Amino acid sequence: MPTIEETHIVNRERVQPGDANNYDSAHGGIVMKWMDEFGAMSAMRAARQSCxxxxxxxxxxERPIPIGDNARIESYAYATGRTSVRVHIEVSRENPHTGETEPTTSAYATFVAIEDGKPTEVPDLTAESEACEELRERALEDEP
Structure with a gap:
Protein backbone atom coordinates (compact mmCIF):
# COMPACT_ATOMS: atom_id res chain seq x y z
CA MET A 1 0.00 0.00 0.00
CA PRO A 2 1.28 3.47 -0.81
CA THR A 3 1.88 5.95 1.99
CA ILE A 4 1.14 9.66 2.19
CA GLU A 5 4.87 10.23 2.55
CA GLU A 6 5.51 8.56 -0.82
CA THR A 7 3.10 10.99 -2.49
CA HIS A 8 4.53 14.13 -0.86
CA ILE A 9 6.23 16.31 -3.47
CA VAL A 10 7.90 19.70 -3.00
CA ASN A 11 9.28 21.42 -6.08
CA ARG A 12 9.91 24.87 -7.46
CA GLU A 13 9.27 26.81 -10.64
CA ARG A 14 11.08 30.08 -11.27
CA VAL A 15 8.63 32.80 -12.37
CA GLN A 16 9.95 34.09 -15.71
CA PRO A 17 8.61 37.01 -17.79
CA GLY A 18 6.82 34.52 -20.07
CA ASP A 19 4.88 33.23 -17.02
CA ALA A 20 3.68 36.70 -16.01
CA ASN A 21 0.54 38.75 -16.36
CA ASN A 22 0.31 42.55 -16.93
CA TYR A 23 1.24 43.13 -13.28
CA ASP A 24 4.65 41.41 -13.47
CA SER A 25 3.55 38.46 -11.36
CA ALA A 26 2.77 34.83 -12.16
CA HIS A 27 -0.37 34.47 -14.29
CA GLY A 28 -3.07 32.57 -12.38
CA GLY A 29 -3.48 30.08 -15.23
CA ILE A 30 0.25 29.26 -15.13
CA VAL A 31 0.10 28.71 -11.38
CA MET A 32 -2.92 26.40 -11.84
CA LYS A 33 -1.03 24.47 -14.54
CA TRP A 34 1.87 23.89 -12.14
CA MET A 35 -0.56 22.86 -9.41
CA ASP A 36 -2.28 20.39 -11.75
CA GLU A 37 1.04 18.87 -12.88
CA PHE A 38 2.45 18.36 -9.39
CA GLY A 39 -0.92 17.24 -8.04
CA ALA A 40 -1.06 14.59 -10.78
CA MET A 41 2.42 13.39 -9.81
CA SER A 42 1.26 12.90 -6.21
CA ALA A 43 -1.88 11.13 -7.42
CA MET A 44 0.11 8.78 -9.67
CA ARG A 45 2.37 7.84 -6.78
CA ALA A 46 -0.71 6.98 -4.71
CA ALA A 47 -2.54 5.13 -7.51
CA ARG A 48 0.54 3.44 -8.96
CA GLN A 49 -1.15 4.23 -12.29
CA SER A 50 -1.50 7.13 -14.70
CA CYS A 51 -4.08 9.63 -13.50
CA GLU A 62 -4.18 34.98 -1.71
CA ARG A 63 -1.23 37.00 -3.06
CA PRO A 64 0.93 37.30 -6.20
CA ILE A 65 4.27 35.70 -7.01
CA PRO A 66 6.51 38.35 -8.64
CA ILE A 67 8.78 37.71 -11.61
CA GLY A 68 12.12 36.47 -10.29
CA ASP A 69 10.69 34.70 -7.25
CA ASN A 70 10.19 30.94 -7.11
CA ALA A 71 6.80 29.29 -6.91
CA ARG A 72 7.27 26.57 -4.28
CA ILE A 73 4.66 23.90 -4.97
CA GLU A 74 3.82 21.26 -2.36
CA SER A 75 1.36 18.45 -3.04
CA TYR A 76 0.36 15.21 -1.40
CA ALA A 77 -2.41 12.65 -1.64
CA TYR A 78 -4.45 12.41 1.54
CA ALA A 79 -7.35 10.09 0.63
CA THR A 80 -8.44 7.56 -1.98
CA GLY A 81 -11.75 6.30 -3.30
CA ARG A 82 -12.39 3.27 -5.48
CA THR A 83 -10.74 4.83 -8.57
CA SER A 84 -9.90 8.31 -7.31
CA VAL A 85 -7.16 10.07 -5.38
CA ARG A 86 -7.69 13.32 -3.47
CA VAL A 87 -4.72 15.68 -3.38
CA HIS A 88 -4.01 18.87 -1.44
CA ILE A 89 -1.82 21.44 -3.19
CA GLU A 90 -0.21 24.53 -1.68
CA VAL A 91 1.90 27.18 -3.40
CA SER A 92 4.18 29.72 -1.75
CA ARG A 93 6.31 32.49 -3.15
CA GLU A 94 9.94 31.86 -2.29
CA ASN A 95 12.74 34.39 -2.32
CA PRO A 96 15.48 32.66 -4.34
CA HIS A 97 18.25 34.40 -2.34
CA THR A 98 17.04 33.80 1.21
CA GLY A 99 14.60 30.88 0.92
CA GLU A 100 11.98 32.93 2.79
CA THR A 101 8.46 31.80 1.86
CA GLU A 102 4.94 33.23 2.01
CA PRO A 103 1.75 31.27 1.16
CA THR A 104 0.07 32.40 -2.08
CA THR A 105 -2.32 29.77 -3.44
CA SER A 106 -4.00 26.54 -2.34
CA ALA A 107 -6.40 24.01 -3.84
CA TYR A 108 -7.92 20.57 -3.55
CA ALA A 109 -8.01 18.26 -6.57
CA THR A 110 -9.38 14.85 -7.41
CA PHE A 111 -7.63 12.63 -9.93
CA VAL A 112 -8.89 9.38 -11.45
CA ALA A 113 -6.58 6.45 -12.16
CA ILE A 114 -6.74 5.33 -15.79
CA GLU A 115 -5.69 2.09 -17.44
CA ASP A 116 -6.40 1.46 -21.14
CA GLY A 117 -8.52 4.62 -21.18
CA LYS A 118 -10.84 3.45 -18.39
CA PRO A 119 -10.98 4.17 -14.64
CA THR A 120 -9.16 1.56 -12.62
CA GLU A 121 -9.10 0.79 -8.91
CA VAL A 122 -6.47 2.33 -6.65
CA PRO A 123 -4.92 0.91 -3.48
CA ASP A 124 -5.71 2.30 -0.04
CA LEU A 125 -3.47 5.10 1.17
CA THR A 126 -1.83 4.80 4.58
CA ALA A 127 -0.31 7.27 7.01
CA GLU A 128 2.64 5.50 8.59
CA SER A 129 3.97 8.40 10.63
CA GLU A 130 2.60 11.09 12.88
CA ALA A 131 3.72 13.74 10.37
CA CYS A 132 1.71 12.04 7.60
CA GLU A 133 -1.33 11.72 9.82
CA GLU A 134 -1.06 15.46 10.54
CA LEU A 135 -0.93 16.22 6.79
CA ARG A 136 -4.05 14.10 6.26
CA GLU A 137 -5.91 15.72 9.15
CA ARG A 138 -4.98 19.22 7.95
CA ALA A 139 -6.30 18.46 4.48
CA LEU A 140 -9.51 16.85 5.78
CA GLU A 141 -10.22 19.78 8.13
CA ASP A 142 -10.09 22.36 5.32
CA GLU A 143 -11.46 20.17 2.52
CA PRO A 144 -14.37 21.77 0.65
Missing amino acids: VTAQMSRVDF
Missing part, protein backbone atom coordinates in the same frame (compact mmCIF):
# COMPACT_ATOMS: atom_id res chain seq x y z
CA VAL A 52 -6.18 12.37 -15.06
CA THR A 53 -7.67 15.43 -13.41
CA ALA A 54 -11.34 14.99 -12.51
CA GLN A 55 -11.82 18.26 -10.66
CA MET A 56 -10.05 21.07 -8.86
CA SER A 57 -11.94 22.92 -6.16
CA ARG A 58 -11.50 25.85 -3.88
CA VAL A 59 -8.55 27.39 -5.66
CA ASP A 60 -7.68 30.35 -3.45
CA PHE A 61 -5.30 33.02 -4.76
Whole structure:
Protein backbone atom coordinates (compact mmCIF):
# COMPACT_ATOMS: atom_id res chain seq x y z
CA MET A 1 0.00 0.00 0.00
CA PRO A 2 1.28 3.47 -0.81
CA THR A 3 1.88 5.95 1.99
CA ILE A 4 1.14 9.66 2.19
CA GLU A 5 4.87 10.23 2.55
CA GLU A 6 5.51 8.56 -0.82
CA THR A 7 3.10 10.99 -2.49
CA HIS A 8 4.53 14.13 -0.86
CA ILE A 9 6.23 16.31 -3.47
CA VAL A 10 7.90 19.70 -3.00
CA ASN A 11 9.28 21.42 -6.08
CA ARG A 12 9.91 24.87 -7.46
CA GLU A 13 9.27 26.81 -10.64
CA ARG A 14 11.08 30.08 -11.27
CA VAL A 15 8.63 32.80 -12.37
CA GLN A 16 9.95 34.09 -15.71
CA PRO A 17 8.61 37.01 -17.79
CA GLY A 18 6.82 34.52 -20.07
CA ASP A 19 4.88 33.23 -17.02
CA ALA A 20 3.68 36.70 -16.01
CA ASN A 21 0.54 38.75 -16.36
CA ASN A 22 0.31 42.55 -16.93
CA TYR A 23 1.24 43.13 -13.28
CA ASP A 24 4.65 41.41 -13.47
CA SER A 25 3.55 38.46 -11.36
CA ALA A 26 2.77 34.83 -12.16
CA HIS A 27 -0.37 34.47 -14.29
CA GLY A 28 -3.07 32.57 -12.38
CA GLY A 29 -3.48 30.08 -15.23
CA ILE A 30 0.25 29.26 -15.13
CA VAL A 31 0.10 28.71 -11.38
CA MET A 32 -2.92 26.40 -11.84
CA LYS A 33 -1.03 24.47 -14.54
CA TRP A 34 1.87 23.89 -12.14
CA MET A 35 -0.56 22.86 -9.41
CA ASP A 36 -2.28 20.39 -11.75
CA GLU A 37 1.04 18.87 -12.88
CA PHE A 38 2.45 18.36 -9.39
CA GLY A 39 -0.92 17.24 -8.04
CA ALA A 40 -1.06 14.59 -10.78
CA MET A 41 2.42 13.39 -9.81
CA SER A 42 1.26 12.90 -6.21
CA ALA A 43 -1.88 11.13 -7.42
CA MET A 44 0.11 8.78 -9.67
CA ARG A 45 2.37 7.84 -6.78
CA ALA A 46 -0.71 6.98 -4.71
CA ALA A 47 -2.54 5.13 -7.51
CA ARG A 48 0.54 3.44 -8.96
CA GLN A 49 -1.15 4.23 -12.29
CA SER A 50 -1.50 7.13 -14.70
CA CYS A 51 -4.08 9.63 -13.50
CA VAL A 52 -6.18 12.37 -15.06
CA THR A 53 -7.67 15.43 -13.41
CA ALA A 54 -11.34 14.99 -12.51
CA GLN A 55 -11.82 18.26 -10.66
CA MET A 56 -10.05 21.07 -8.86
CA SER A 57 -11.94 22.92 -6.16
CA ARG A 58 -11.50 25.85 -3.88
CA VAL A 59 -8.55 27.39 -5.66
CA ASP A 60 -7.68 30.35 -3.45
CA PHE A 61 -5.30 33.02 -4.76
CA GLU A 62 -4.18 34.98 -1.71
CA ARG A 63 -1.23 37.00 -3.06
CA PRO A 64 0.93 37.30 -6.20
CA ILE A 65 4.27 35.70 -7.01
CA PRO A 66 6.51 38.35 -8.64
CA ILE A 67 8.78 37.71 -11.61
CA GLY A 68 12.12 36.47 -10.29
CA ASP A 69 10.69 34.70 -7.25
CA ASN A 70 10.19 30.94 -7.11
CA ALA A 71 6.80 29.29 -6.91
CA ARG A 72 7.27 26.57 -4.28
CA ILE A 73 4.66 23.90 -4.97
CA GLU A 74 3.82 21.26 -2.36
CA SER A 75 1.36 18.45 -3.04
CA TYR A 76 0.36 15.21 -1.40
CA ALA A 77 -2.41 12.65 -1.64
CA TYR A 78 -4.45 12.41 1.54
CA ALA A 79 -7.35 10.09 0.63
CA THR A 80 -8.44 7.56 -1.98
CA GLY A 81 -11.75 6.30 -3.30
CA ARG A 82 -12.39 3.27 -5.48
CA THR A 83 -10.74 4.83 -8.57
CA SER A 84 -9.90 8.31 -7.31
CA VAL A 85 -7.16 10.07 -5.38
CA ARG A 86 -7.69 13.32 -3.47
CA VAL A 87 -4.72 15.68 -3.38
CA HIS A 88 -4.01 18.87 -1.44
CA ILE A 89 -1.82 21.44 -3.19
CA GLU A 90 -0.21 24.53 -1.68
CA VAL A 91 1.90 27.18 -3.40
CA SER A 92 4.18 29.72 -1.75
CA ARG A 93 6.31 32.49 -3.15
CA GLU A 94 9.94 31.86 -2.29
CA ASN A 95 12.74 34.39 -2.32
CA PRO A 96 15.48 32.66 -4.34
CA HIS A 97 18.25 34.40 -2.34
CA THR A 98 17.04 33.80 1.21
CA GLY A 99 14.60 30.88 0.92
CA GLU A 100 11.98 32.93 2.79
CA THR A 101 8.46 31.80 1.86
CA GLU A 102 4.94 33.23 2.01
CA PRO A 103 1.75 31.27 1.16
CA THR A 104 0.07 32.40 -2.08
CA THR A 105 -2.32 29.77 -3.44
CA SER A 106 -4.00 26.54 -2.34
CA ALA A 107 -6.40 24.01 -3.84
CA TYR A 108 -7.92 20.57 -3.55
CA ALA A 109 -8.01 18.26 -6.57
CA THR A 110 -9.38 14.85 -7.41
CA PHE A 111 -7.63 12.63 -9.93
CA VAL A 112 -8.89 9.38 -11.45
CA ALA A 113 -6.58 6.45 -12.16
CA ILE A 114 -6.74 5.33 -15.79
CA GLU A 115 -5.69 2.09 -17.44
CA ASP A 116 -6.40 1.46 -21.14
CA GLY A 117 -8.52 4.62 -21.18
CA LYS A 118 -10.84 3.45 -18.39
CA PRO A 119 -10.98 4.17 -14.64
CA THR A 120 -9.16 1.56 -12.62
CA GLU A 121 -9.10 0.79 -8.91
CA VAL A 122 -6.47 2.33 -6.65
CA PRO A 123 -4.92 0.91 -3.48
CA ASP A 124 -5.71 2.30 -0.04
CA LEU A 125 -3.47 5.10 1.17
CA THR A 126 -1.83 4.80 4.58
CA ALA A 127 -0.31 7.27 7.01
CA GLU A 128 2.64 5.50 8.59
CA SER A 129 3.97 8.40 10.63
CA GLU A 130 2.60 11.09 12.88
CA ALA A 131 3.72 13.74 10.37
CA CYS A 132 1.71 12.04 7.60
CA GLU A 133 -1.33 11.72 9.82
CA GLU A 134 -1.06 15.46 10.54
CA LEU A 135 -0.93 16.22 6.79
CA ARG A 136 -4.05 14.10 6.26
CA GLU A 137 -5.91 15.72 9.15
CA ARG A 138 -4.98 19.22 7.95
CA ALA A 139 -6.30 18.46 4.48
CA LEU A 140 -9.51 16.85 5.78
CA GLU A 141 -10.22 19.78 8.13
CA ASP A 142 -10.09 22.36 5.32
CA GLU A 143 -11.46 20.17 2.52
CA PRO A 144 -14.37 21.77 0.65
